[in-house]
Amino acid sequence: MAANLVASLFVFPLLQCIAAGLRITEVEVPRYLMVGQKATLRCQLALEGEVLYSLKWWKDGKQFYQYIPLNKPPAVVFTVPGITINPARSGLHEVELLDVQSSSTGNYRCEVVAEGPTFNTHVMSANMTIVDTTDTKPRVTGLEASYRDGETISLNCTSLRSRPPSTLTWSNNGQKIAKEHLVSYPSATSEDDPTTTTLGLVLTAHASLFTDGTLDLRCSATVHAYEWSTDVSLHLDNVTYSQPHHLPTLQQTDAATTYMSPCVLTLFLSLLTLCLCRRT
CATH class of the missing domain: 2.60.40.10 (Immunoglobulins)
Known part of the structure; x- marks a missing residue:
């Protein structure tokens, strides 16, 4: 019981000390962006009685921005693939990235360090994904x-x-x-x-x-x-189809009934000639 009490008395002031130190309250990084868009990165601080020595931004473990208030100029930009910084819109609390590309996808970390003698350090990170599509509609x-x-x-x-x-x-x-x-x-x-x-x-x-x-x-x-x-x-094709129409059957004629033999024809002509001669 006494040991637990001693531990509590030791830990409680330590937690108060940590809570009272320089810290990041929020990191704002766009979760998703389209290729070519701008990205604004924000790192909100709570000094809690301390003095800021430096603020740094990292992408996937590579530093691309640094801000030290006492330096002249205070901001320094480092070359990192996928990172193009707009100096006119970048400072202590925010950094603007121009023309983001697929290579801009990654984990973005803000790091703050307090002045000595504490040199308290606090970090917070967030992910950003760049969407690249050449065809807007399927x-x-x-x-x-x-x-x-x-x-x-x-x-x-x-x-x-x-x-x-x-x-x-x-x-x-x-x-x-x-x-x-x-x-x-x-x-x-x-x-x-x-x-x-x-x-x-x-x-x-x-x-x-x-x-x-x-x-x-x-x-x-x-x-x-x-x-x-x-x-x-x-x-849907909703045309109704009628029953097929049958053409009337053509009447077939027997060739035998329409064929007149040469003998019959000769007899017919002879009778016709005889009749004409009698009349004359």
């Missing part, structure tokens, strides 16, 4: 002009060259289509190269799927917080 292929009842509907949705790879979904009226109707295709995923992904859809055309003869589908490509979608409308 492409839908395989669409027919119309479908008949019972026919197979086979469509493909493709998201081109995205880093990180996009996640594709098919939906109808806001409801995701069940997995048994989807066809997944393998895609070569590379950490350095953008990836193309494709998701197929196979349905059987039935009147129950179509509203007023139309089926509206949406393919969505999602990369973290960003989403792009393409809408397509399918049409």
